[in-house]
Amino acid sequence: MDTNQHLKKTAEATPSKKRETRCCNGFKVFLVALAFSFMSKALGGVVMKSSITQIEKRFDISSSVSGLIDGGFEIGNLLVIVFVSYFGSKLHRPKIIGIGCFIMGTGSILTALPHFFMGYYRYSTETLDNPSENLTTSFSTCSISENLFLNRTSPMIVEKGCEKESGSYIWIYVLLGNLLRGIGETPIVPLGVSYIDDFAETGHSSFYLGTLHAVSMIGPIIGFIQGSLFAKMYVDIGYVDLSSIRITPKDSRWVGAWWLSFLVAGLLSIVSSIPFFFLPKNPDKPQKQRKDLTSLHLLKTNEERSQMANMTNHGQNVSETITGFIQSLKSILTNPLYFILLCSSLLLASSHIGSVTYVFKYIEQQYGQSTSDANVLLGTITLPTIATGIFTGGYIIKKFKLSLLGIAKLSCYSIAASVIIQQFNFAVICENKPVAGLTLTYDGNNPVVSHINVPLSSCNSDCNCDKSHWEPVCGDNGVTYMSPCLAGCKSSSGNKKPIVFYNCSCVEVTGAQNKNNSVNLGECPRDNQCTKNFYIYVTVQVLNYFFSALGSTPTIMLVFKNVQPELKSLAVGFHSLTIRALGGIPAPMYFGALIDKTCMKWSTSSCGKRGFCRMYNSILYGKTYLGLIVSLRFSALILLVVLIFTMKKTYQGKNTEASENERKDMNEANLEPLNSDGYFVPSSKADNETHM
Numbered sequence: 149m150d151t152n153q154h155l156k157k158t159a160e161a162t163p164s165k166k167r168e169t170r171c172c173n174g175f176k177v178f179l180v181a182l183a184f185s186f187m188s189k190a191l192g193g194v195v196m197k198s199s200i201t202q203i204e205k206r207f208d209i210s211s212s213v214s215g216l217i218d219g220g221f222e223i224g225n226l227l228v229i230v231f232v233s234y235f236g237s238k239l240h241r242p243k244i245i246g247i248g249c250f251i252m253g254t255g256s257i258l259t260a261l262p263h264f265f266m267g268y269y270r271y272s273t274e275t276l277d278n279p280s281e282n283l284t285t286s287f288s289t290c291s292i293s294e295n296l297f298l299n300r301t302s303p304m305i306v307e308k309g310c311e312k313e314s315g316s317y318i319w320i321y322v323l324l325g326n327l328l329r330g331i332g333e334t335p336i337v338p339l340g341v342s343y344i345d346d347f348a349e350t351g352h353s354s355f356y357l358g359t360l361h362a363v364s365m366i367g368p369i370i371g372f373i374q375g376s377l378f379a380k381m382y383v384d385i386g387y388v389d390l391s392s393i394r395i396t397p398k399d400s401r402w403v404g405a406w407w408l409s410f411l412v413a414g415l416l417s418i419v420s421s422i423p424f425f426f427l428p429k430n431p432d433k434p435q436k437q438r439k440d441l442t443s444l445h446l447l448k449t450n451e452e453r454s455q456m457a458n459m460t461n462h463g464q465n466v467s468e469t470i471t472g473f474i475q476s477l478k479s480i481l482t483n484p485l486y487f488i489l490l491c492s493s494l495l496l497a498s499s500h501i502g503s504v505t506y507v508f509k510y511i512e513q514q515y516g517q518s519t520s521d522a523n524v525l526l527g528t529i530t531l532p533t534i535a536t537g538i539f540t541g542g543y544i545i546k547k548f549k550l551s552l553l554g555i556a557k558l559s560c561y562s563i564a565a566s567v568i569i570q571q572f573n574f575a576v577i578c579e580n581k582p583v584a585g586l587t588l589t590y591d592g593n594n595p596v597v598s599h600i601n602v603p604l605s606s607c608n609s610d611c612n613c614d615k616s617h618w619e620p621v622c623g624d625n626g627v628t629y630m631s632p633c634l635a636g637c638k639s640s641s642g643n644k645k646p647i648v649f650y651n652c653s654c655v656e657v658t659g660a661q662n663k664n665n666s667v668n669l670g671e672c673p674r675d676n677q678c679t680k681n682f683y684i685y686v687t688v689q690v691l692n693y694f695f696s697a698l699g700s701t702p703t704i705m706l707v708f709k710n711v712q713p714e715l716k717s718l719a720v721g722f723h724s725l726t727i728r729a730l731g732g733i734p735a736p737m738y739f740g741a742l743i744d745k746t747c748m749k750w751s752t753s754s755c756g757k758r759g760f761c762r763m764y765n766s767i768l769y770g771k772t773y774l775g776l777i778v779s780l781r782f783s784a785l786i787l788l789v790v791l792i793f794t795m796k797k798t799y800q801g802k803n804t805e806a807s808e809n810e811r812k813d814m815n816e817a818n819l820e821p822l823n824s825d826g827y828f829v830p831s832s833k834a835d836n837e838t839h840m
Contacts, residue, residue, distance in 0.1 A: 174427060174428060174431035175347055175348070175431045177423060177427060178242060178343065178423075178424075178427055178431065179344070179356060179359075179360075180423070181242075181420065181423035181424055181427070182245070182336075182340045182343075182344075182360060183359070183360050183363040183364070184416075184419075184420040184423075185245065185249050185336050185340070185417070185420040185421070185424075186336070186340075186360050186361070186363060186364035186367070187363060187364050187366050187367040187370075187416075187420075188249065188252070188253070188367065188413065188416045188417040188420045189252065189333050189336055189364070189367065189417075190364045190365070190366075190367030190368050190371070191367035191368070191370055191371045191412075191413045191416060192252065192256055192329055192333075192367075192413045192414075192417065193221075193367075193368075193371075194367065194368045194371030194372060194375070195256070195371050195374075195375065195409040195410060195412075195413045196218060196221065196259075196326060196329075197218070197504055197505060197508070198371065198372065198375040198409075198508055198519075198522075198523050198526075199375070199406040199409060199410070200214050200217075200218060200505060200506070200508060200509065201508055201509045201512060201519060202379070202383075202403050202404055202406040202519060203217065203319070203322060203406060204509075204760040204761075205401065205403045205760055206263075206269060206383060206403050206406065207262075207318065207319040207322070208751060208753060208759030208760055209319050209759065209760055210740070210744050210758070210759075210760060210761065211506070211509070211739075211740035211741070211743045211744050211760075211761070212737055212740040212741040212744055213319065213740070214736075214740060215505065215735075215736030215737040215738075215739060215740030215741070216323065216736070216737055216740075217319065217322055217323045217326055218326070218505050218736040219732060219733040219734070219735075219736050219737060220323045220324075220326040220327040220330065221326045221327070221329055221330035221333075221732070222330060222728045222729070222732030222733045223327055223330060223733055224255075224326070224327035224328060224329065224330025224331040224332075224333075224334075225330040225331070225333060225334050225728055225732075226330075226725070226728055226729055226733075227330075227331060228331050228334050229334050229725065229728075232244070232334045232335045232338065232339070233338055233721070236335055236338065236339045236342075240429045241335075241339045241340075241342070241343050241429065242343070242424040242425075242427040242428075242429070243424060243425055243427075243429075244335045244339055245335050245336055245339050245340055245421075245424050246421040246422070246423075246424030246425045247332075247335075247421070248331075248332045248333065248334060248335040248336055248421075249332065249336065249417050249418070249420050249421030249424065250332070250417070250418055250421040251328060251329075251331055251332030252328075252329050252331075252332030252333050252336075252417045253332070253413075253414040253415065253416070253417030253418035253419075253420075253421065254328060254332070254414065254418070255324075255325045255326065255327070255328030255329030255330075255331070255332055255414070256325065256329055256410045256411070256413045256414030256417060257325070257410065257411060257414035257415075258321060258324060258325035258328060259321070259322050259325030259326060259329070259407075259410045259414075260325075260407035260408075260410035260411050260414070261321060261325070262318045262319075262321045262322065263383070263407040266318050268384050268387065268388065269383045269384055269403055271394075271395055271399075271401040271402070271403070272394075272401075272618070272619055288613070288614065288617055288619065288631055288632060288633045289632050289633055289637050289638060289639065289640065289649065290608065290610075290611035290613070290632075290633050290635075290636050290637055290638055290653070291611065291612060291633075325410075332417070340360075341357065344356050344357065344360075347430070347431050365531060365535065368527065368530075368531055369527065369531065371409070371413075371527075372523050372524065372526065372527025372528075372531075373523075373524075373527065374408075374409055374412060375409055375519075375520075375523040375527075376520045376521075376523040376524045376527075377520075378404050378405045378406065378408045378409050379397065379404035379405075379406075379518070379519040379520040379523060380397050380404060380520050381404055381405040381408070382402075382403075382404070382405065383403040383404060383405055383406065383407075385405050394647060394669060395669075395670070396670070397518050397519070397520055398518055398670065398673075399620075399669075399670050399671070400512075400620070400671055400762065400763075401618075401620075401762075402518075402519075404519060404520070476715055476718055477718065477722065479711075479712070479715060480711050480715055480718060480719050480722065483710065483711060484794055484798075485710040485791065485794060485795060485798060486707075486710050486711050486719060488787055488790055488791045488794060489703070489706050489707060489710065489787075489791055490707075490722075490723060490726060491787055492703075492784045492787035492788050492791065493703060493707070493723065493726075493727060493784075494726060494727060494730055494731050495780045495781070495783050495784035495787070496563070496703070496780070496781060496784045497727045497731040497732075497735075498730075498731045498734075498735040498780050499735075499776075499777045499780035499781050499784070500696070501731055501732055501735040501736060502735040502736060502738075502739035502776065502777065502780075503777050505735075505736045505739060505740075506736075506739055506740070506743060506773065507526065508522045508523075508526070509743075510769075510770075510773055511525070511526075511682075513764050513766070513769060514577065514578055514766055514769065514770055515578065515674060515678060515679070515681070515682040515685070516671075516673055516674040516678070517682070525686065529686060529689060529690050529693070530693060533690050533693040533694050533697070534693055534694075534696075534697040535697075536694060536697070537693065537694040537695065537696065537697025537698040537700070538697045538698075538700060538701055540694075540698055541558070541562070541697070541698045541699065541700065541701035541702060542701045544558060544698075545558070545701065545702065545705070552706070552709055552710070552795070552799075553792065553795050553796065553799065555702045555705055555706060555709075556702070556706055556788070556791055556792050556795055557792060558698075558699070558702045559699045559702035559703050559706065559788060560699075560785065560788040560789060560791075560792060561699075562695050562696070562698040562699030562702070563695075563696075563699050563781060563784060563785045563788060564785055565695040566692055566695040566696045566699070566781060567778060567781050567782055567785055569688060569691045569692050569695065570688075570692055570774065570777065570778050570781070571778070572684070572688045573685060573688055573689075573770075573774050574770070574771070574774055575684075576681035576682075576684045576685045576688070577681075577766065577767055577770035577771065577774075578674060578677075578678035578681055578766050578767075578770075579678070579766065579767065580765060580766045580767060581628060581671070581672070581674075581763070581766065582626060582627045582628065582672070583627070583628045583629075583630070583748075583749075583763060584627055584628070584629045584630070584634065584635070584654065585599075585602045585615070585629070585630050585634060586599040586602070586630075586748050586749060586763060587599065587748075588627060589602065589605055590602065590603075590604055590605040590607065590608055590629075590634060590654055591605040591606070591607050591654050591656065592623065592625060592627040592629075592654060592655065592656065593656070599748040599749075599765075605654060607636045607653040607654035608633070608634055608635070608636045608653065608654050611633050611634070611636060612633075613631065613633035613634045614631075614633070615630075615634070616752045617630070617631045617633070617634075618630055618631065618749070618751065618762055619631040619632060619669075620669075620670060620671045621635055621637070621649060621667035621668060621669055621670070622667060622668050622669075622670055622671060622672035622673075623635060623652065623654075623655040623665065623666075623667045623672075624655060624665055624666060624667070625655055625656060625665075626672055626675075627655070627672065628671045628672045629652075629654065629655075629667060630749070632649045632652070632667065634654070635649065635652045635653075635654050635655055635667050636651075636652050636653030636654040636655070637649035637650065637651060637652040637653075637666075637667060638650065638651035638652075638653075639651055646668055646669065647668070647669040648666050648667070648668055648669075649666060649667045649668075649669075650665075650666050651665075652665050652666060652667050653665075655667060706791075707719060707720055707723050708720050710795075739773075739776060742772050742773075742776060743764075743769065743772060743773060744761065745768075745772070746764050746765045746768040746769040746772055747761035747763070747764055747765075748761075748763045748764060748765050749761070749762045749763035750762065
């Protein structure tokens with residue numbers, strides 16, 4: 149008899165173990181797939197940020213337009229975030245995440261698509277159709293005895309080029325691709341995190357989430373590495389004879405194969421979507437088994453019937469739900485602690501978003517670094533520093549068991565340190581490049597008051613040069629000239645590289661024995677002092693990133709610890725929504741618009757339309773870019789100080805120095821919850837508080 153019972157129990161346990169194995173395996177597959185999607189999401193973000201300057205040159209657009217493109221991601225995110233958050237948990241979450249990954253990948257591929265049908269990149273006004281046909285013999289040199297027509301673009305060519313630019317708004321495809329990427333990214337985090345929280349073993353959720361974010365750091369690493377490699381490849385690689393390309397990656401006009409990065413990111417996102425379509429809605433039972441057992445197990449307990457009744461009543465009282473939502477939103481917005489922190493976080497996020505969007509451009513323009521070098525540098529210093537800062541912030545809070553007020557002070561001190569350190573960047577702003585016709589007279593001898601309409605000098609006044617032409621050359625005197633013609637050069641080395649121009653009348657070298665002065669193709673490099681400033685800037689940025697990251701963890705904790713427990717989710721969600729809507733979208737645009745104000749030399753299309761900026765006023769650019777960042781952070785710092793004083797006043801008479809564990813002990817001892825003002829309230833009143 150005992151043997152029969154044992155066999156029966158064994159037979160009953162076997163299916164249970166199989167289901168448990170399927171559950172674990174299905175959940176583990178979900179974790180791996182979600183980690184892959186997190187990595188792809190982070191990769192796509194880094195690719196867009198690191199490609200901004202190349203996109204500006206390729207599509208001939210200003211920084212304000214590129215800021216709009218960058219903000220397209222947040223616009224797409226906001227379009228669907230409410231629907232995804234509300235309906236996503238009610239639908240098949242793995243499939244929704246899979247669809248999101250597929251859309252995200254499609255958006256990245258759409259961003260790269262214009263490259264294949266917009267023609268060859270024209271790095272020179274003389275580059276018309278195939279760059280391979282533009283040999284060095286087509287350079288504009290000083291032709292005193294020849295007709296003006298030789299050194300100016302012919303009306304026929306202008307008309308042809310202007311017709312080609314009927315597709316000059318093709319950058320809109322890049323905007324749509326980034327918008328689509330934002331739409332696809334939306335369900336990954338909220339639905340993925342909620343799925344883990346629902347089906348992970350008790351106490352394991354935090355470990356899984358930490359692992360996910362750690363794995364996602366692989367994405368930026370791949371992004372920076374491939375960004376550096378692809379930036380060294382010419383944009384039209386595979387379509388043109390690279391030996392005929394005049395410029396090098398060090399040239400300011402160089403555009404790398406930016407589209408390859410988007411293709412890689414897009415394909416990885418699409419591949420990451422595949423596993424989600426084969427996962428069950430819930431990992432506890434296989435899909436087929438659930439379908440077979442659905443009719444047998446409906447409403448099998450009174451508890452389930454009660455839950456269904458509650459859902460029905462909830463559906464019948466939509467108006468009450470909306471009213472409750474409005475009242476809950478009003479509750480958190482009238483909470484002074486939450487509102488002050490929200491405004492401070494918005495300012496901090498705006499400074500961070502604007503800074504990251506244009507940091508590649510800043511390094512290239514201010515210190516003369518190539519796009520490839522900028523990718524390697526930022527990848528090397530940013531990721532380890534930010535990771536260390538975040539870890540240190542969490543460790544300090546745990547180690548010293550900081551109270552809520554202590555957490556606020558830590559955040560304030562961190563931001564204050566960041567603002568102070570940022571001041572050193574003003575001291576390492578480089579002087580303006582010596583450029584004839586912009587910062588110096590055309591003979592390169594005297595500075596000019598304004599870069600607008602600088603008159604020609606006697607050395608090139610008879611050369612019939614086109615002032616709008618941009619083919620920068622570096623003289624032996626260390627001065628950059630906008631073209632060989634404006635340098636007064638009469639001849640060149642032909643097809644031999646490096647390309648050199650001779651008999652340049654505007655180039656005067658101190659101590660030269662003859663007038664046979666020469667220039668080399670490309671801008672002059674920065675001087676040694678600017679190179680030293682660059683290394684100081686890197687050191688300052690390491691400290692700046694560390695303290696900024698150090699304060700991020702305390703700020704996040706303050707968001708949900710200063711509101712009622714039942715409003716925690718709404719507080720975090722509204723905080724994220726505000727940052728995206730008022731920080732992620734406008735910040736790149738107004739940063740870009742202010743940076744455009746510092747431009748000295750714009751590219752000009754054959755239709756006479758202004759394109760991207762070729763040369764910035766380094767001093768004005770540095771002060772504008774850094775000044776805007778510091779202004780936003782200093783304003784946030786002031787609000788944090790106000791927050792601390794408000795918290796002291798709000799918690800006056802309460803034990804604000806109690807540690808988090810002590811607070812838990814107090815709560816377990818039946819002490820009442822805090823109301824929206826931070827005071828303890830009776831249970832009856834707390835229960836009547838409106839909530840989501």
